[in-house]
Amino acid sequence: MTDNSYIRTLVIFDIDGVIRDVGNSYRKALADTVEHFTSGEYRPTLTDIDELKSEGIWNNDWEASQELVHRYFETQGKSYKAVKINYKTIVDFFQRRYFGTDPNKWNGYICNERILLGLPYLEQLSLANIDWGFFSGATRASANYILQDRLGLQSPILIAMEDSPGKPDPTGLFATVSLLQSRTDHISMVIYAGDTVADMQTVENARQVEPRINWVGVGVLPPHVQENPSEKNAYGKKLKQAGAAVVIDNIQDLTPRMVKHLLKDESEQW
Incomplete structure (x- = not known):
């Protein structure tokens, strides 16, 4: 040596x-986002999120949120292409949950970390x-x-x-x-x-x-x-x-x- x-x-x-x-911040914001964009029909558990991330390609929580929304609708018989979700809208919703609603002083889930x-x-x-x-x-x-x-x-x-x-x-x-x-x-x-x-x-x-x-x-x-x-x-x-x-x-x-x-x-x- x-x-x-x-x-x-x-x-x-x-x-x-x-x-x-981040169990009560990023993960919670992700679950909120999926629940919102499935009209309250599906809220992923921490285990659901872990299983998705174990695939190794969903490190970005915005993309993970979008993917879980699409997968839910696929279980309802709707194809990936048939579900029109604006990615920027997902990001904006997620960020409001995570950082909060006050741009001058964060008051979202990030404060709980x-x-x-x-x-x-x-x-x-x-x-x-x-x-x-x-x-x-x-x-x-x-x-x-x-x-x-x-x-x-x-x-x-x-x-x-x-x-x-x-x-x-x-x-x-x-x-x-x-x-x-x-x-x-x-x-x-x-x-x-x-x-x-x-x-x-x-x-x-x-x-x-x-x-x-x-x-x-x-x-x-x-x-x-x-x-x-x-x-x-x-x-x-x-x-x-x-x-x-x-x-x-x-x-x-x-x-x-x-x-x-x-x-x-x-x-x-x-």
């Missing part, structure tokens, strides 16, 4: 379900010479609200929805690495911690494009699936099947010690 003074591991975090609990880590955890990573940043499918405004306003981070490294194609396209992950690379030495491993199948598939796709870097997916179980043991086990299994090297209950379980073990395991494989 390379001399330790030149070895650097990067940890890149997804935000939704990893840094913040619970933070899943503390600054001491991030400081612990930095002290261990582990650089970190964020790659999320959330809008930049939403991501900065949690990172800067709630966590108190100053100018965090962030690639958000507006900056790259949606996951599992790895472009945003590469962009985050590029921003972090400018202030670090040789990269030995990149860990991406996420809570969805699409997050793990993003890591797999990055490995295919840039095999010279050790890419490691860490699956994080979102809070809402941990209330039921069978749901928790099933969700973790899907993350593993999608490529997660390890599945953890809380992002703060990804300690510098665990990172060191992951680095050792990956180095032995290589």
Whole structure:
């Protein structure tokens, strides 16, 4: 292996379900949106939403809302093309639920989000010479609200929805690495911690494009699936099947010690 003074591991975090609990914000706004556009006939459960997202292509909650509306109408005998739904109208409705109705002071579901880590955890990573940043499918405004306003981070490294194609396209992950690379030495491993199948598939796709870097997916179980043991086990299994090297209950379980073990395991494989 390379001399330790030149070895650097990067940890890149997804935000939704990893840094913040979105069970009563994004997921609730999604359910509201589907219920509204099906005229109150169908309100997806958290399990319904998880099943959709386990397909790996519905990371965008606006698109996920539209898809669930279409799938409901298909069960009613209406084809996808026959159901005319304006995408912008879906986005606008969703955003009013999530951000609220006051453009000057958010009063929507975003205000209910619970933070899943503390600054001491991030400081612990930095002290261990582990650089970190964020790659999320959330809008930049939403991501900065949690990172800067709630966590108190100053100018965090962030690639958000507006900056790259949606996951599992790895472009945003590469962009985050590029921003972090400018202030670090040789990269030995990149860990991406996420809570969805699409997050793990993003890591797999990055490995295919840039095999010279050790890419490691860490699956994080979102809070809402941990209330039921069978749901928790099933969700973790899907993350593993999608490529997660390890599945953890809380992002703060990804300690510098665990990172060191992951680095050792990956180095032995290589």
